[in-house]
Amino acid sequence: MRTNVAYTRRSVIAGSAAMAALAVAEKGRASVPQARKFKRERFVEDCQAAHGDGGMAAVQEVLAAAVSDHRAVLDGLGEPTSAGFDVLLHSPALTIFAAHWTPQMNLLPHNHEMAALIGIYTGREDNILWRDEPEGLRAHSAACLFEGDVVALPVDAIHSVSNPLQRFTGGIHIYDGDFFATERSQWNPETLAREPSDGDTIRAMFARENERRAGQCGGPA
Numbered sequence: 001m002r003t004n005v006a007y008t009r010r011s012v013i014a015g016s017a018a019m020a021a022l023a024v025a026e027k028g029r030a031s032v033p034q035a036r037k038f039k040r041e042r043f044v045e046d047c048q049a050a051h052g053d054g055g056m057a058a059v060q061e062v063l064a065a066a067v068s069d070h071r072a073v074l075d076g077l078g079e080p081t082s083a084g085f086d087v088l089l090h091s092p093a094l095t096i097f098a099a100h101w102t103p104q105m106n107l108l109p110h111n112h113e114m115a116a117l118i119g120i121y122t123g124r125e126d127n128i129l130w131r132d133e134p135e136g137l138r139a140h141s142a143a144c145l146f147e148g149d150v151v152a153l154p155v156d157a158i159h160s161v162s163n164p165l166q167r168f169t170g171g172i173h174i175y176d177g178d179f180f181a182t183e184r185s186q187w188n189p190e191t192l193a194r195e196p197s198d199g200d201t202i203r204a205m206f207a208r209e210n211e212r213r214a215g216q217c218g219g220p221a
């Protein structure tokens with residue numbers, strides 16, 4: 001183990017300058033009116049308008065308002081039933097999708113090469129934040145995201161993700177660019193060697209996860 005991290009509910013364990021840019025956004029939830037229904041088209045329109053007006057900081061407010069009523073988001077998007085993406089928007093300027101993690105699914109360290117937001121609407125997502133240092137990749141902090149939590153990841157963030165629960169996790173992921181067309185990096189979980197990654201690489205991982213789960217369950221995931 002390369003670093004000591006403590007996991008607490010709705011907390012980010014700081015200790016680095018990078019963490020200044022990564023803050024669980026809980027403020028403002030109480031003042032945001034609860035939406036009665038989550039409409040995916042309206043949500044996309046609101047995110048695009050916010051992005052045009054105030055960039056990712058403004059989009060974060062829209063996301064935080066949405067997942068503050070996480071049951072409405074779950075109702076609007078539906079229960080996740082397999083690993084994968086439910087793409088709400090794919091454009092050169094902004095990508096929005098609901099990521100579905102199978103029970104106890106793990107995703108290896110990877111970067112995005114663009115700012116990102118994650119808002120959890122069902123389940124839980126445990127993030128380990130890594131730093132690419134001269135001697136190699138090193139874990140430096142953690143963020144455990146529960147339903148209703150939002151986290152902002154800076155452009156240079158590297159994270160790995162685990163769903164610690166025995167049920168599916170769903171989170172809305174928003175990227176400040178074209179997530180699927182951008183060439184990125186991932187790090188081998190055994191060796192921590194850097195490898196190329198892109199949208200197809202991630203899709204293949206999700207496909208393998210569904211195959212693994214189907215094998216465990218003895219049927220379709």
Ligand SMILES: [Fe+2]
Pocket residue numbers: 110111112159
């Ligand atoms: Fe990611």
